Amino acid sequence: MATLAAVGQICASASIKANLDQCVRLVAEAAAKGAKIIFFPEASDYIAPDAETALSLAQSQSSSPFVLALQQAAKKHTIAIHIGIHHLPPQGTHLFNRALYITPQGETPPTTSYDKLHVFNYGPLRESATTLPGPTLTPPFPTPVGLVGSLICFDVRFAEPAIMLSRWRDGPARVLTYPSAFTVRTGAAHWEVLLRARAVETQSWVVAAAQVGFHGEARSSFGTSLVVDPWGRVVLKLAGLREDGVLESDDAIGQLGLVEIDPSAADRIRSEMPLQRRTFVLPPPNLRVSPPTNGPSLLSSPLLPRTETSTRP
Numbered sequence: 001m002a003t004l005a006a007v008g009q010i011c012a013s014a015s016i017k018a019n020l021d022q023c024v025r026l027v028a029e030a031a032a033k034g035a036k037i038i039f040f041p042e043a044s045d046y047i048a049p050d051a052e053t054a055l056s057l058a059q060s061q062s063s064s065p066f067v068l069a070l071q072q073a074a075k076k077h078t079i080a081i082h083i084g085i086h087h088l089p090p091q092g093t094h095l096f097n098r099a100l101y102i103t104p105q106g107e108t109p110p111t112t113s114y115d116k117l118h119v120f121n122y123g124p125l126r127e128s129a130t131t132l133p134g135p136t137l138t139p140p141f142p143t144p145v146g147l148v149g150s151l152i153c154f155d156v157r158f159a160e161p162a163i164m165l166s167r168w169r170d171g172p173a174r175v176l177t178y179p180s181a182f183t184v185r186t187g188a189a190h191w192e193v194l195l196r197a198r199a200v201e202t203q204s205w206v207v208a209a210a211q212v213g214f215h216g217e218a219r220s221s222f223g224t225s226l227v228v229d230p231w232g233r234v235v236l237k238l239a240g241l242r243e244d245g246v247l248e249s250d251d252a253i254g255q256l257g258l259v260e261i262d263p264s265a266a267d268r269i270r271s272e273m274p275l276q277r278r279t280f281v282l283p284p285p286n287l288r289v290s291p292p293t294n295g296p297s298l299l300s301s302p303l304l305p306r307t308e309t310s311t312r313p
Contacts, residue, residue, distance in 0.1 A: 001262065001264070002260040002261060002262035003036050003037070003144050003145050003260070003261055003262075004033075004034050004035045004036060004258060004259075004260055004261075005035055005036065005037050005038070005039065005144075005145050005207070005227075005258070005259055005260075005261045006026070006030035006033070006035035006037070006038040006039070006256055006257065006258055006259075007038070007039050007207065007209045007225045007227060007236060007238065007256070007257040007258075007259070008022075008023065008026035008027075008030065008038055008039065008040045008041075008209060008255075008256055009041065009209060009210060009211075009212050009223060009225045009238045009239075009252065009253070009254070009255045009256075009257070010022045010023065010026070010040065010041060010044060010211065010212070010253065010254060011211060011212055011213035011214070011215065011221070011253040012041075012043055012044055012045070012046055012047040012181075012211060012215060013046070013047060013215055013216070014046055014047065014048045014049060014053060014057065014216075015046070016045055016046050016057065016065070016066050019044060019045055019046055019066070020045075020065075020066050020069055020070070022254060023040060023044055023070060023073075023083070024069065024070070024073050025254070026038065026040075026254065026256055027070070027073045027074070027077055027079060027081065028073070028077055029256055030077075030079060030256060030258075031077035031078065031079040032077075033256075033258060035079060035258060036079060036080065036104070036144035036145070037079060037080040037081070037082065037143055037144045037145055038079060038080070038081055038082070039082045039083075039177060039179065039207050039209040040081065040082065040083035040084065040179060040209050041083075041084055041179045041180060041181060041209045041210050041211045041225075042084035042097065042099075042116075042152055042153045042179040042180050042181045042210075042211065043084050043085070043086065043097070043181055043211065044083050044084050044085060044179075044211075045057075045064070045066040045067075045085045045086055046086070047181065047211065047215040047216075047219065049215075049216045049217075049218060049219070051126070051129040051130045054086070054095075054130045055088075055093075055094075055095065055130055057086070058086045058087070058088035058095040058130075059086075059087075059088055060087065060088055060089070060090065061085065061087045061098065061100065061108070061113070064085070064087075066085065067085060067100065067102075067108070070083065070102055071102055071106040071107070071108065072106060074102045074103065074104060074105075074106045075104070075105055075106030078104045079104055080101070080102060080103055080104050080143055080144055081100075081101070081102040082099065082100070082101050082102075082143070082148070082150070082177055082179070082207075082209075083099070083100050083102070083179065084097070084098065084099055084100070084152060084153075084179040085098050085100050086098065087113075087115070094130060094131060094132045095130055095131055095132070096115040096116070096131065096132055096134060097115065097116035097119070097127070097131050097134075097152060097153075098113055098114065098115050098116070099113070099114040099115075099116075099150040099151075099152050099177065099179055100112075100113055101113070101141065101143065101148070101150070104144070109141070111138070111139070111141060112138065112141045112150075113138065114134065114137070114138035114150035114151070114152070115132075115133075115134030115135070116131070116133065116134050116151075116152040116153065116154070116155060117133055117134050117137070117151075117155055117158075117161060118133065118154045118155050118157070118158060119131050119132075119133050119154070120153065120154040127154075137149075137161055137164060137165060138150055139168055139170060139171070140165055140168050140171055140172065140173035143175070145174075145175055145205070145261040145263060146174040146175055146261075146263025146266075147171050147172065147173050147174050147175070147263070148173060148174075148175045148176075148177060149162070149165030149166065149168070149173030149175070149176050149177070149204075150177050151165070151176060151177065151178055152178065152179055152180070153178060153179065153180040153181060153182065155178065156178045156180070156194045156195060156198060156208075157190075157194060159197075159198065159201060162176055162198045162201070162202050162204070163201065163202055165202075166202035166203065166204050173202075173204060174204060174205060174230075174263035174266040174267070175204060175205040175206075175207060175261065175263065175266075176198060176199075176202060176204045176205065176206050176207070177206075177207045177208070177209075178195065178198075178206065178207070178208040179208070179209050179210075180208055180209070180210045180211065181210065181211035181221045182210060182211075182221060182222040183220075183221070183222060184220055184221070184222045184241055184242075184243055184245075185243070186222075187210075187221075187222025187223075187224065187240070188222065188242075188243050191208075191210075191222060191224060191226075192224070192226060192234070195208050195226050195228050196228050196232045196234070198228075199228040199229065199230060199231075199232050200231075200232040202230075203230045203266055203269045203270045203273070203275070204230055204266050205227070205228070205229060205230055205261055205263070205265070205266060206226070206227065206228040207226075207227050207261075208225060208226045208227070208228075209225050210222065210223050210224060210225045210226075210238075210240075211223065212224070212225075212238075212239070212240060212241055212247070212252050212253055212255075213241055213247060213252065213253050214241075214245075220241060220245070221241065222240050222241055223238065223239060223240035223241050223247075223248075223252055224237065224238060224239070224240030225237070225238040225255075225257060226238075227257070227259045227261070229265060230265050230266040230269045230270075231265075231269060235259055236257045236258075236259040237257075238252070238255045238257050239251070239252035239255060240252065
């Protein structure tokens, strides 16, 4: 059965209150239009001009006024929220880039939070200066649109986590999320093709809510929030920021998109076109696998999904 979902596209700044106001308004609008869940971008609580400010603004999820206010909004409007935030662990000197799920009852189950595996270091943008990579994947969890597997932004360049979530032994994800703040240059070149590739190879819905516009003098985001169906078709596309620095639409910032998501479509496509992976040849004997620098290796994770194997070539 299809469920109406919303995608909220914002332009976060270093003002947590201003960012919260954007999000709360979109939550209310989405609920009024009948959506049962709304997806927001990465770092919806703030985007800071420098590493020092980013660390000074970070708070623990449990005490964050931004999170607490969204929990109240979710409960008030009976709508689920999937959103990217910063989380500072106790006694931490670095933070986690987190995807947070809030139920329609305003709860934040600890089993649904995901910390970004792959931090982004590109040109002057050094996420590793403030952010630790997450230690592991989060198992897919139930939402109004079915089982969701959370990933974040730069994770989209790595196929393995998406494939693992879509084949999870205790319940494969039907929907993959990539809340993002893509740069304009990489977004124009790679954004849509990467998201469609992840949808096709995992036969999953892909929801990518994105930051859009200028966050200050030194940083801007591509926007162009997308939803892709399990056949690889773009079914929702919001406005973006062009390479010449002009927004494609006057309402790109604060834009709300609505889309019907039917998790059974993923099951149907997986049944019609089964992907029988010949895992006995992966990885090949001559492949050098670098040891993990933080947390367990995905290749040795006890949470690896069940895969089809063959004993014959």
